[in-house]
Amino acid sequence: MQMTAEHKESKATGPATATRDIYIPSERVAVSGGGTPHVVAKDFSIYYGDFEAVKKVNAEILSKYVTAIIGPSGCGKSTFLRAINRMNDLIPSCHTSGILQFDGEDIYGKLTDEVLLRKKIGMVFQKPNPFPKSIFDNIAYGPRLHGMTDKKQLEEIVERSLRKAALWDEVSDRLERNALGLSGGQQQRLCVARTLAVEPEILLLDEPTSALDPKATAKIEDLIQELRGSYTIMIVTHNMQQASRVSDYTMFFYEGVLVEYAQTAQLFTNPKDRMTEDYITGRFS
Amino acid sequence: MTEEVKNDGQRSSAFVVSPQKRKMQKLAKNAGETLLLGIASFVAIVVLFIFYFVAVDAIPYFQLRGFTEFFTSTGWYPAGEPGEFGALAIIYGSAMVTFGSALLAVPMGIAAAVCLSDILPFSVRQYAKPIIEMLAAIPSVAFGFFALVILAPLLQSNGGPLLMWTWWVLAAPFLLLAVIVAADLLSARFAREENRRKMALLLQSLFGILAVLVLYVVGTKLNAIEIITGTNALNVSIILSFMALPTIVSVAEDALQSVGRELREGSYALGATRAETLLKTVLPAASSGILAAVILGIMRALGETMVVWMASGNSSHIPDPWFNYLEAVRTLTATIAGDMGEADQVTGSARYHVLFAMGLLLLVISFFSNLVSERIVVRQRKILSGQ
Amino acid sequence: MNLGTRKILDNSFTAVGMGSIVVMALALLVVLTPIVYNGVGAVFFTGTIEHRTMLYKEYGRGDSKTIEAQSATADRYRGEAYRMLSGFEAEMEGMTPEASREYRSKYAPVRAAMSSLLGPLPGDPQPMLTRFQYGQTRWEKAEEKLHDILYEKKWDYSDPTVMAKEFYVPRAEAFAGTKLAPLFGYVDKHLADMMQPQFTFYWGFFTDRSLDAHIFGGIWPEIQGTFFLAIGAMLFAFPLGVIAAVYFTEYAKEGFFTSILRSANSTLAGVPSIVFGLFGLAFFINTMKVSESKSVLAGSLTLAIMILPTIIRAAEEAILSVPKTYKEASLGLGSTKWNTIATVILPAALPGIITGGIISLGRAAGETAPIIFTAAVSVGSAIGIADVFSSPTPALSWNIYNLASEHEMASEIRHVQYGMVLSLVSIVLLLNLSAILLRAKISQKLKG
Numbered sequence A: 001m002q003m004t005a006e007h008k009e010s011k012a013t014g015p016a017t018a019t020r021d022i023y024i025p026s027e028r029v030a031v032s033g034g035g036t037p038h039v040v041a042k043d044f045s046i047y048y049g050d051f052e053a054v055k056k057v058n059a060e061i062l063s064k065y066v067t068a069i070i071g072p073s074g075c076g077k078s079t080f081l082r083a084i085n086r087m088n089d090l091i092p093s094c095h096t097s098g099i100l101q102f103d104g105e106d107i108y109g110k111l112t113d114e115v116l117l118r119k120k121i122g123m124v125f126q127k128p129n130p131f132p133k134s135i136f137d138n139i140a141y142g143p144r145l146h147g148m149t150d151k152k153q154l155e156e157i158v159e160r161s162l163r164k165a166a167l168w169d170e171v172s173d174r175l176e177r178n179a180l181g182l183s184g185g186q187q188q189r190l191c192v193a194r195t196l197a198v199e200p201e202i203l204l205l206d207e208p209t210s211a212l213d214p215k216a217t218a219k220i221e222d223l224i225q226e227l228r229g230s231y232t233i234m235i236v237t238h239n240m241q242q243a244s245r246v247s248d249y250t251m252f253f254y255e256g257v258l259v260e261y262a263q264t265a266q267l268f269t270n271p272k273d274r275m276t277e278d279y280i281t282g283r284f285s
Numbered sequence B: 001m002t003e004e005v006k007n008d009g010q011r012s013s014a015f016v017v018s019p020q021k022r023k024m025q026k027l028a029k030n031a032g033e034t035l036l037l038g039i040a041s042f043v044a045i046v047v048l049f050i051f052y053f054v055a056v057d058a059i060p061y062f063q064l065r066g067f068t069e070f071f072t073s074t075g076w077y078p079a080g081e082p083g084e085f086g087a088l089a090i091i092y093g094s095a096m097v098t099f100g101s102a103l104l105a106v107p108m109g110i111a112a113a114v115c116l117s118d119i120l121p122f123s124v125r126q127y128a129k130p131i132i133e134m135l136a137a138i139p140s141v142a143f144g145f146f147a148l149v150i151l152a153p154l155l156q157s158n159g160g161p162l163l164m165w166t167w168w169v170l171a172a173p174f175l176l177l178a179v180i181v182a183a184d185l186l187s188a189r190f191a192r193e194e195n196r197r198k199m200a201l202l203l204q205s206l207f208g209i210l211a212v213l214v215l216y217v218v219g220t221k222l223n224a225i226e227i228i229t230g231t232n233a234l235n236v237s238i239i240l241s242f243m244a245l246p247t248i249v250s251v252a253e254d255a256l257q258s259v260g261r262e263l264r265e266g267s268y269a270l271g272a273t274r275a276e277t278l279l280k281t282v283l284p285a286a287s288s289g290i291l292a293a294v295i296l297g298i299m300r301a302l303g304e305t306m307v308v309w310m311a312s313g314n315s316s317h318i319p320d321p322w323f324n325y326l327e328a329v330r331t332l333t334a335t336i337a338g339d340m341g342e343a344d345q346v347t348g349s350a351r352y353h354v355l356f357a358m359g360l361l362l363l364v365i366s367f368f369s370n371l372v373s374e375r376i377v378v379r380q381r382k383i384l385s386g387q
Numbered sequence C: 001m002n003l004g005t006r007k008i009l010d011n012s013f014t015a016v017g018m019g020s021i022v023v024m025a026l027a028l029l030v031v032l033t034p035i036v037y038n039g040v041g042a043v044f045f046t047g048t049i050e051h052r053t054m055l056y057k058e059y060g061r062g063d064s065k066t067i068e069a070q071s072a073t074a075d076r077y078r079g080e081a082y083r084m085l086s087g088f089e090a091e092m093e094g095m096t097p098e099a100s101r102e103y104r105s106k107y108a109p110v111r112a113a114m115s116s117l118l119g120p121l122p123g124d125p126q127p128m129l130t131r132f133q134y135g136q137t138r139w140e141k142a143e144e145k146l147h148d149i150l151y152e153k154k155w156d157y158s159d160p161t162v163m164a165k166e167f168y169v170p171r172a173e174a175f176a177g178t179k180l181a182p183l184f185g186y187v188d189k190h191l192a193d194m195m196q197p198q199f200t201f202y203w204g205f206f207t208d209r210s211l212d213a214h215i216f217g218g219i220w221p222e223i224q225g226t227f228f229l230a231i232g233a234m235l236f237a238f239p240l241g242v243i244a245a246v247y248f249t250e251y252a253k254e255g256f257f258t259s260i261l262r263s264a265n266s267t268l269a270g271v272p273s274i275v276f277g278l279f280g281l282a283f284f285i286n287t288m289k290v291s292e293s294k295s296v297l298a299g300s301l302t303l304a305i306m307i308l309p310t311i312i313r314a315a316e317e318a319i320l321s322v323p324k325t326y327k328e329a330s331l332g333l334g335s336t337k338w339n340t341i342a343t344v345i346l347p348a349a350l351p352g353i354i355t356g357g358i359i360s361l362g363r364a365a366g367e368t369a370p371i372i373f374t375a376a377v378s379v380g381s382a383i384g385i386a387d388v389f390s391s392p393t394p395a396l397s398w399n400i401y402n403l404a405s406e407h408e409m410a411s412e413i414r415h416v417q418y419g420m421v422l423s424l425v426s427i428v429l430l431l432n433l434s435a436i437l438l439r440a441k442i443s444q445k446l447k448g
């Protein structure tokens, strides 16, 4: 990956430097085949009307690792995350400038088919949002969309996805039941499974545990650990313990600016920026 | 990285498609949206068509006969030779029954809306709502049938006593209240602290006797009334008020609900009673929405056909005296419904077109009322959301 | 103001509110009770032998043996009355011209009333109209006719300041000393024997064609016409309305044009129903010529544009109440917008949409004004499904008006009118009730 001068000067100490020199915390293992820039932002800004919610972000998100996004509420975490699979298209006033690339192609390019893009970049939302259908139909929704009709194949995918999401054992005997009957934590894992069933490359998680109790939260965190190495994962969280537990890299946003971006252990133990330090030590919410 | 080199030499990953395909996608999307837009515009087209086709058949009337007769004469003999087309009495009849029904429905509707939104507990409200929905659902011809077959004979045979009892039931509590309040206010104003109680008592008994007198005198007057015909403006006004009520209640209730809890709590916190809170704080805040409710309710009454056709007596004259609700009247809607049967054989005549002129009049009134009520609602929403 | 007064005012304010709701409930009760009570009487009533004979002859229904047996009994008793009539007629022949003339004028109403009670009298030519071929089919009507036979109605004009009062004079006095004198006592005593009253469940009221403009028979043509019109209207309005609602909720960009479209929708909702009738006549029939003159098609189209705004609003509300998260989830899985609408949003909104549809269906069934000039005829038989494009049809709403206001024997067939009103109100209220239940079920289901 070629580095531009502009890149180096940017405020965020992007892992542009880290690409070559991945810091591996003792309990973490490097993932094979990972570490290439999967999503790249260059001077990428996001606006709601005239309001610049995310300001000139320069960063590279590395494949197969878990990247956490932290920052006070309203700082643009969700906005940035949703920009990656163009979920912001739903908001009429929202538009972008600069460059955001996925696999070296412009996400906001003229030729981008956002439907195909979203198939590659799955998303799990803050509140579990299963469809009011059976568990099976929920998981099979994506594969069916993309043209799979064979019952056998669908069953296989459903089982595989549920196993990956560590939900299989709990629901294998009631796949025909309405998904709304599951507990909150189960619903959220179902949503992960549903996303996995379309076989995405990137998994975007926007505060996936904020609506869950501690036990369910722990299960989701375990799940993220399981999936690490197979998917590029980005997780927005307002819980710093969670960020430090599950992620390899952490981005700290403040008022739309990517203030600091570094290996998680480093960012939490030895932040370069005063603002980051204040935030993680709880000076402001 | 999953990249492939396409024939045209362009690099492309999984989510980037060829320009041609993208173009096709865009085209399909635009075509689809245009189609949807076309269907959604159908309603607007229909509205335009309604105005156009009613106007096209209404204008020939005015070309033939001008405006003066229609709006100023009370002579309505469309079948005469030559015909007379004075619609003044008919317009007046419409106004009269509409006003009469509003007089009954507006206070009741607002009171019921307040009751539903602020007074009744949720469990009771659950049962009150279906009542209103059912009242709204009953077909107008069923109301008309009731008015013609049951209410009209009743008014004709027992009109006087009926009026008297209604007067007693409605007026007695209000007069009693007025007595209490007036005595209280006057004694508070003119008596010294220690005498207030006695003064109030005195005034209460004084006013009380006066009130009973009024009740009695008016009551006997009403009792003596003989209603010549049961199919009259009063009958129709009563029934139309039933029909306008559901509209008024539901729209007004929405308006009241949209006034936030904070406002109410602020008032209660100052020691206001519920009635005071509602009358002085909530109702004024919701006033524009309630006005919209009233307009919509009135439109419902003005536009109603079957009840007035069946039970208003269809007599084209201005009652004497002009406020006499016990006389038969005739309305625009009933005239259109009743005369078209005979008129459509002579399509092209003034007799045919004058009915469209009446339709146009109704249409224009309903259009502007709607416009006004819509503006009012939008404005209130803006104010309440603090813009 | 002192606190006591304020409290009283507060309570009376509450009372006014509650009172208004009670008044509404009472209004509903007062309107519905007579309709239900009398409407049921169209189907369950005490029928006479005339009713059974009529059903047998005109509709081929009933057990001929029983009917013959009962007829025979009835005829025995009637024969006696007929003999008195003919005896008196013979007696009059022998009177002086003056006396004869006077008796004749008094006798004519008696004879007419007898004929109305029992059907054509012996020696009368067979009447052309079915209504005169039978006597009274319902017991309460027979009793009314008996009263007509026994008493003469007179008006008391003695007090010129008030309206004249009616009073009744027994006819027997006028015929005292003649051969007719015993008739009144006889008819009074043997009414039941002559009419053979019997509890009747006339289910055919809903399925029979009408006979002689609803003097006899049922209301099937009206029921069928109402269904044709309402369902026809739904066929046009429902798909259009749902698609328009999808556009408004999912595609429309807020702006001048959209606000115009929305205004148009509420304008259409406020157009008086009779104006729809005028429009239907001027546009669908006179301009588009969808049919020669009135037809079910023209009526359905007119009703369709009338209910369109309601359907659009209900569908919009239902779609908006689908949680936004469903949409996000579906799009996030790589679904296209259209696919998301078709597979997630519409299914989730469907119960709400159907609720709105059902209520509109009821509205279309109940409306009269729009079909007066476009689809409704007073008398007519049920039309075939193939005729909907060209034939008008009777319909409940229109025929209630027509029978109650314009029928030449309106007061004689109140039971039919009540039966029609009850049928119409039941159809509409049942539709509404099912909508209410459906809605309750949805909200329960959404809760999980």
Ligand SMILES: Nc1ncnc2c1ncn2[C@@H]1O[C@H](COP(=O)(O)OP(=O)(O)O)[C@@H](O)[C@H]1O
Residues within 6 Å of the ligand: A048, A053, A071, A072, A073, A074, A075, A076, A077, A078, A079, A080, A091, A093
């Ligand atoms: N739909 C929207 N329209 C306008 N402004 C928005 C919208 N969504 C978010 N914002 C604004 O953008 C900023 C970032 O929001 P968001 O990304 O949701 O923050 P976070 O997820 O970090 O809490 C906030 O100031 C917020 O008010």
Ligand SMILES: [Mg+2]
Residues within 6 Å of the ligand: A077, A078, A079
């Ligand atoms: Mg957020």
